Amino acid sequence: MTPAFQRIPVSYFGVVLGLVGLGDCWRAATELWSVPRMVSVVIMDVAVIVWVLLALAYATKWIAARASALAEIHHPFTSSFVSLLFIATLLIAYLAVSAAGGGGLVTGE
Secondary structure (H helix, E strand, O other), X not given: OOOHHHHOOHHHHHHHHHHXXXXXXXXXXXXXXXXXXXXXXXXXXXXXXXXXXXXXXXXXXXXXXXXXXXXXXXXXXXXHHHHHHXXXXXXXXXXXXXXXXXXXXXXXX
């Protein structure tokens, strides 16, 4: 049986994109309607936790099963999902800047 981290495809980073998008929609809803802001905060926190867990698992895959990770990158179909890793990381950085009070950098305020 192969270890769990070997079966984690890079496409799982798309989950982070979905969570950040959902959290951002809830954030916009708090500005438009009277919905609780906490929903957005919890979703964004879950996105960060999922990103950290996936990043650790994928780094472990590169260390312990390098051939599997390289095969994924060289595959004609799955190689297109490699960009999700970097896009998810950029979105998490956006959340970190916003949480640190630097929202003006991102929103132009």
